[in-house]
Amino acid sequence: MAKVSINLATGSIQKEEIIVGIDLGTTNSLVAFINPDKHPQVINDAGKGVLVPSVVHFGESGEITVGNEAKNYLITDPQNTVFSVKRLLGRSYHDIENYKDFFSYKVIDDNTDSLVKIKVGDKFYTPIDLSALVLKELKARAEHALKTPVNRAVITVPAYFNDSQRQATRDAGKLAGLDVLRIVNEPTAASLAYGIGLNPEETKTIAVYDLGGGTFDVSILQIQNGIFEVLSTNGNTFLGGDDFDSLILDYWIEKNQLDKAELFSNAELLQQLRLKAEEAKKSFIHQSLFNEKIGDIWCTLDRVTFEQLIQPRVQETITCCKNALKDAKLDVSQIDEVVMVGGSTRTGLVKRMVAEFFGRALHNELNPDEVVALGAAIQADILAGNRKDILLLDVTPLSLGIETMGGLMDVIIPRNAKVPTKAGRQYTTSVDGQVNMKISVYQGERDLVKENRKLAEFDLKGIPAMPAGFPKIDINFLLNADGILKVQAIELRSGVKQEVEVKPTYGITDEQVEQMLMDSITHAKDDVAQRMLIEARTEGEQMVYTVERFMEKNGQLLTAEENAETHEHVVNLKAALTTGDKDLIHKKIDELNELTRPFAERVMDEAISVAMKGKAIE
Secondary structure, three states: OEEOOOOOOOOOOOOOOOOEEEEOOOOEEEEEEEOOOOOEEEOOHHHOOOOEEOEEEEOOOOOEEEOHHHHOHHHHOHHHEEEOHHHHOOOEHHHHHHHHHHOOOEEOOOOOOOEOOEEEOOEEEOHHHHHHHHHHHHHHHHHHHHOOOOOEEEEEEOOOOOHHHHHHHHHHHHHOOOEEEEEEEHHHHHHHHOOOOOOOOOEEEEEEEEEOOOOEEEEEEEEEOOEEEEEEEEEEOOOOHHHHHHHHHHHHHHHOOOOHHHHHOOHHHHHHHHHHHHHHHHHOOOOOEEEEEEOOEEEEEEHHHHHHHHHHHHHHHHHHHHHHHHHOOOOHHHOOEEEEEOHHHHOHHHHHHHHHHHOOOOEOOOOOOOHHHHHHHHHHHHHOOOOOOOOOOEEOOOOEEEEEOOOEEEEEEOOOOEOOEEEEEEEOOOOOOOOEEEEEEEEOOOOEHHHOEEEEEEEEEOOOOOOOOOOOEEEEEEEOOOOOEEEEEEEOOOOOEEEEEEOOOOOOOHHHHHHHHHHHHHOHHHHHHHHHHHHHHHHHHHHHHHHHHHHHHHHHHOOHHHHHHHHHHHHHHHHHHOOOOHHHHHHHHHHHHHHHHHHHHHHHHHHHHHHHOOOOOO
């Protein structure tokens, strides 16, 4: 175990190296650093602006644009332009199926709990790939502005992000060529930007109200001894400043008696009106009347009407604040500070209603778009050991995880996590009737376990024989302050349990840790490419297994033509699995999935109708 104040990850970081703070946002992202005057500062590279739209466009000849330039394609080439990818990070299709109409690009439905993929042209991308492109753009801008290589970063995530979403964010950073020192909660970063929590003597309970372009969340934090604990979070991932623009747009459509269907088919005019609505919203910060024209359409609105339009949506955010307090078992009077985050908190009505609800003055002195990135830069500075007054805790020098299908490393406790700590993840079986599961524990930063250090191995025996995917196996890692790791596996349906204790850092030198870290950065691109090919093959093999089992049981319910066509698709997928082309494998999985889904639905319907025959329905 290493003390951060002396060196981080055993000396790999020199104090003079710049570690940046990154706010990877749903709508916009930005990057900040600690300037020579020891103050956090956002980076505005080459006058492009501080905010980098989190938008990626794929051109016909394979060129990729990110940020400001990509945003222009949202109207002209929506199917090849990806936005709001943060909503998909670490998510399965089941998580987002109710929101699929929100996305103009193709989110692949493989009708399983596996992570979503996005199809652009003939290529398949994961949200990690796409987030990595945004992070790569931020890295490039930072390097250009600072005239120095940037290899290390602190990246922020919403407080409600689960373990797989945090790991996906780490993986995206790695793919972008960044060593992600810490994943920090956005509310924590915002608090640090205001200096809240920097004094270890201080004990405070704070509310962080974050209203961005597309999302809203509120977090209640307790700060004690410099440690931030999230007591509760609440919010709406589809409520933000964009809704205010839409309400203005609807108002103008009604006032000008426009045909909505006709307007929505005219992409250019619609975009002009949307931009005007955004302009109107922003103008009310300084003026009380907006009065402009687009062709024959009057775009007139006063502040009072604007506030009447948005009042119900702002009230929804106040309801979320009430629910967050209720979940934290606190009264509004127990909140010591209220921090405002997100560009939409500039709206006068928002500030008034939030101040009124909490009954106190708000922290909104800093630019609300920048506050999270500024706090991330402060956290980076703390990790670099440049702030002697901050309480620095022991951290894990290397990631800890287990081996999953295909020899992949699944990280459960990431490196630089504070200790003591605990984390867990749920797994299942891949073969019908599987009664034992081998659990291999590894330490290291590479994507393949063969490149990492094996710590322990044990068998979880006595899993009840069930179809693949039915058992629920929780694997928990508990790392104590002495560096002892306890790994526990438990099958939830039966209560079968097994555990082992290991000392992760035993017998490993600082130089070896350093070498492992350097190797992980050097081989990041190849590692990720290999991981993605293995994941595609694993998914393809599972698909073949599932379809062949289905055909064995239900082949007689299909026509000869359907049987032949399914067999042909299975053969094609098996052939693709022998190649090194992940996109081809995904394409064949997609084709087989599209072909067999109607059969599966038909078989299910027939089974239900047989079961219901002769049964009276009351």
